[in-house]
Amino acid sequence: MATIEQRLTDMLRPAVEATGFELWGIEYVNAGKFSVLRLYIDHENGIDVDACAEVSRQVSAILDVEDPISNEYSLEVSSPGLERPLFESEHYQRFVGEQAFVQTRLALNNQRKWTGEIVGVENDVVVLAVEGKEQRLAVNNIQKAHLIPQFD
Structure with a gap:
């Protein structure tokens, strides 16, 4: 059975790639009212705040329609950074x-x-x-x- 992260990756990767960015990976931390859905995006020219905002808008629209997470959560979109997480x-x-x-x-x-x-x-x-x-x-x-x- 696929994890929530795998299902979300399959659902959101096309939208992220359509904006010109790579979906590096997804983390979902389920903590009740304080749950977090974190998307890491990457691009050969780096990631800035505008890139994160653009991807956030695209992804939010899909999440609102598909509603894959039943409880409340915060969406975060960021660069993988120096301590780049490894997913695949x-x-x-x-x-x-x-x-x-x-x-x-x-x-x-x-x-x-x-x-x-x-x-x-x-x-x-x-x-x-x-x-x-x-x-x-x-x-x-x-x-x-x-x-x-x-x-x-």
């Missing part, structure tokens, strides 16, 4: 060689949190170099992940 296999592949933090849904070797270098992706399995050892993490077991910015 392609995201990990794009950032091979970068440092990342990954939290899994289920523990592997009694551990759910991993920090290391993204080595690659093989058949929807992220290969992360953690303290000199390769750790293989299935994308569908990753609860959340983001890049760790490196400053020289």
